[in-house]
Amino acid sequence: MASKDNLAAALKYAAKNKPVFPCKIDKTPCTVNGFKDATTIKDKIFAWWKENPAASIGMPTGSVSGVWVLDIDLPDGVESLSKLEEKHGKLPETLVQQTGGGGVQFFFQWPENGTEIRNSAGKVGKDIDTRGSGGYVIVPPSTHPTGNDYQWLTHRPPAPAPDWLLSLVKSPPQKTSKTKNNDLYGNTPYGQKALAEEILALSMSSEGTRNDQLNRSAFNLGQLVAGGQLIMASAEGALRGAGFGIGLGEKEAEKTISSGLQSGMRSPRGPQDDADDFSCYNSNGQNGFNGQNGFNSSQRTATDSQRTTDGQLTDSQRTTDGQDQNPRENNLKGAVKAWILMDKRSFKIQDAYNDLNIKNPQQKKNVSDYLSRFCSEGLIERVNGQRGVFSYKDSSCPSINFLDEDEDMESMLKLPLGLDDLGIQVMPGNIIVVAGESNAGKTSVLLNIVMDNLKSLSPDGKYERMKYFSSEMGDKEMKIRLKAFGKPLKSWLPMGAYERTGNFHQVIDPDGLNIIDFMEVHDQFYLVGEWIRRIHETLNNGICVIALQKKAGSDFGRSGEISLEKPRLYLSISEVIKGYSSCKIVKAKNYTAERNPNGLEKDFRITRRGADLQELTDWRYVQYAERKKLNAQYELMVKQESAEMAERSIPGEETAYEFYVDGDTKRVTIRQVQKWRESFAGLDVDEVLKELAYDSFEKPFLTKNWFFQVSGILGKKHKNLQGG
Incomplete structure (x- = not known):
């Protein structure tokens, strides 16, 4: 379904007084406050989808929309529902949708008798969830991470739920929490902190342990959901996004999340008894460093089952010499070390305090001692002249074999706009950045690279297959763009096209050609440099071409010069006047011609829906006066073309x-x-x-x-x- 259909559908829902808000492909909200931002205001909805045309449609459940949802998941939800219907009677005819993941969701009227229905997982039956107050669902024609679309199976108004079903799904009166300052979602500070720590624990989990960590994190957060510290939607959305981000399959992750949350909710948990200092405790009852460093609930100081009735540790929790272990401090040391190894960068000691939530003075002293110990062990070193500043000590130096390389080795990539004629070469493991203003031609340049280098499209192509990651193009838009090149669509199949917005290092082909259109960051622009660095570390003999958004008047992407470090070729594309663009070579490290290409510019215009890059000038250095003159010429050309088109549009003037x-x-x-x-x-x-x-x-x-x-x-x- 085309992106524009999502906007049209969102407006239709709003017209029926159903508030909506935009979501990412992984079902997490695009807006700051999530479903709290849902609205029926047309201008706001239009602005959201104009900024993110491919956004899915989220609809909050509960009294705000007048509906709640019974979610029948695979693999066992259908059988569980059949057993319930055999016992209590059939569900009434109501509004039903099929999710992109293959499940089915029944929409019912929100009860008018004051019955409270909240989000739950497995409460009614195995693989049967509910979405009520504090929840939301994705609705058609949105696209699921699998690539399948959500579809309405019926088109009737939501019916009242039968009494037997309401009795199964209704929530008991919620106890008033003593915790203040809940966020806009209804999460307490305690819950917010625990959620952040579990997600960081997931992001640090190593291959082979990720599903186990997801299960542990889901269990821990499920306890907090049942304890009133988190709402289900926040926990599910965060776990789902983190699970997909570390490479777990969608079906595997969903099943683990549902199972873990369901198990955890059987053992409600809240803040420690010392409410005055609860904010520094994490989901495992430890002081400020759980999860962020890869250890988890299995490494707690001692669980209730491991203590005697008077609260003392059992023999199994003591060391062989009779002294109590102090796993909390052992874990803190491991946490600090894992935190250092996570980024392998320079840092201030205050960064460690902040990231690990260290507030206790004694633990701050312990962290300082650990850093000194790591310095003596050679893990890190102090940065001269800067107190409290350290740097990861990386002694790895891969050797460069320059003897076996062919002196006349060809470039690994054919480039558009005559860049090859300048002697610019692309070598194995290289990164290319194409930074461009909106509508300046980034996607056109990227698709022309595919056209010139894929064997199925060009006789001179070097690549049998390649990967194209898009953050905003839907199926129909991609189809239109590709058809403009005049090649059969089947000939584009070796270009695997995927929707992706981040963590590209996890999915690129280390030895193939990868195109990222585009690296989407809206505020934390420093992440761009980190993402590019990880891609560089992942590449072996492959190539990665990355598109970045940039502001008008700047040579660099919105991340600034931080995006300039790793690329061997950096192109900046600007729209000089409407419909006319200029490509500037900001950085070219590998070139064989005598002329240095850095700083050269070439003007071009895009025709045939991006299939043709019509070159207007040679590569040359452009001063202000020449740019002004060229732009005036282009403006005159535009006026002449407009006049001719207007003249031809008059009947009889053809x-x-x-x-x-x-x-x-x-x-x-x-x-x-x-x-x-x-x-x-x-x-x-x-x-x-x-x-x-x-x-x-x-x-x-x-x-x-x-x-x-x-x-x-x-x-x-x-x-x-x-x-x-």
């Missing part, structure tokens, strides 16, 4: 015949030909004009008075025809 006159092409209109037909009745005017038009190109004979020449010839032939 071109009938063209004549070659003094090196230029002149035309006569249908209206002019009609006048000649009336003046020279009986003469086959069109036959004469066709012959004159052909002769004017074959044997030029017309002068600046060409129109009168043509009219005179017609007059003579008419006179001869009349016998005069």
